[in-house]
Amino acid sequence: MGRKRLITDSYPVVKRREGPAGHSKGELAPELGEEPQPPDEDEAELQLLRQFDLAWQYGPCTGITRLQRWCRAKQLGLEPPPEVWQVLKTHPGDPRFQCSLWHLYPL
């Protein structure tokens, strides 16, 4: 006889169209595979830099770059942590690393 009547037969059938760039569900998997490694390292380094910004011993952090603040602390003899300098040297030009926590806010 015919197929058993399923409840889903009463719903309209909608075909899923392909996205404009030929993107389909299958492509997401490799991308997700790349992300987990860099954000963790980056995140740990950014966290270290944020803690350096919030440390009161080295003076105010707004209005100057982290490298400038680190050099100032070194010149005044406050012994800033050398790991912060290493992180700043490995990411030159990246505003997330170089600028202070509040650089997006005006003066």
Add this chain to the structure above:
Amino acid sequence: MFSEQAAQRAHTLLSPPSANNATFARVSVATYTNSSQPFRLGERSFNRQYAHIYATRLIQMRPFLENRAQERWGSGVEVKKLCELQPGEKCCVVGTLFKAMPLQPSILREISEEHNLLPQPPRSKYIHPDDELVLEDELQRIKLKGTIDVSKLVTGTVLAVFGSVRDDGKFLVEDHCFADLAPQKPAPPLDTDRFVLLVSGLGLGGGGGESLLGTQLLVDVVTGQLGDEGEQCSAAHVSRVILAGNLLSHSTQSRDSINKAKYLTKKTQAASVEAVKMLDEILLQLSASVPVDVMPGEFDPTNYTLPQQPLHPCMFPLATAYSTLQLVTNPYQATIDGVRFLGTSGQNVSDIFRYSSMEDHLEILEWTLRVRHISPTAPDTLGCYPFYKTDPFIFAECPHVYFCGSTPSFGSKIIQGPEDQKVLLVTVPDFSATQTACLVNLRSLACQPISFSGFGAEDDDLGGLGLGP
């Protein structure tokens, strides 16, 4: 000193012309180094707040103050931060002072419409018996009371206080101390008398004919065109001239033309243009004969905030042909023949005068040296560039001669420091008002005023008729 030397030579004026003319060679400057590099600004960025300059000031001055505190109150005294204070316990705290003054002009109060206040007229002093002192360190602030002279101190001074915190949350001060004089390198002894002439407040463009005569007499004395052979010989011992600010008069700063309509001000020129031309001619005469250092002052065409940058050489087309003309910054530091000079054009001292009960400019000058800071009121009531790396106004080394210009009267004093430092303090008076300049003898570190007035006696007669100035 100057005139005794002059009187020793035979009088040659009003004698028949001689075959050989006496010539006097000016003493050459043996060594000169300009150490005003910390006051030169390269790229200027105003995107910073002033918290940086206060933070670096406290960090740099803290070690000096801790040493002085230990010398004064014993080496066992505890230096604590405000967050570590326990009530009733005697300790020492190092911090920056803030003086809350109700009469201090506040732009916020002026423009606030709810108060409907008229702008406050300028006063000579803004102190009031209700002023309060607050000590701030890196994290907290605390009100001070006790044996501390509230009216004398100003905002921005870094000091160490000894006392204990009371139950009401205020700090009861028993004693306080400042960083005192910085270490000084001794000056090498000189064998001949050499003089440096300090002049301030030439006030050109002010419209007063008297001061122009005085200025011309000054130039003539220094270039050796005035006086007998004795005076010319003494003038040859002047090795340098320092013009300490306010070369243009206050009246060149009037900005009435901004408020007038364009058609009324079409052909008018700023008063400072004519005044700068006069200044160029005077500098031409001076620099043809003697090395000159020109410092800008409050009314001169350069930036307003401290440290003021040198005047631009394009304003002096005639005088810049000579290499003896040097345009320098406002706090000016140099070593002339081994003697360290440090001076300002007077804005720092007059600003402290407005906010402190100290009356004598020489006393204020000594006080800035004892506090080890050229202008403690700098970002608060006196315009200052937002430094972030260091505070260049802290004395790194004690000078031998410390001067400030544009004071109401001449004064000079020699003070001793705790480590045998010896400093000559000179307050250079305003030349347009007093017609007085100062001669500093580098060999003996003594200072002598020299006046150029021409019509002094007649002033009294004219005053009675109402025709005097």
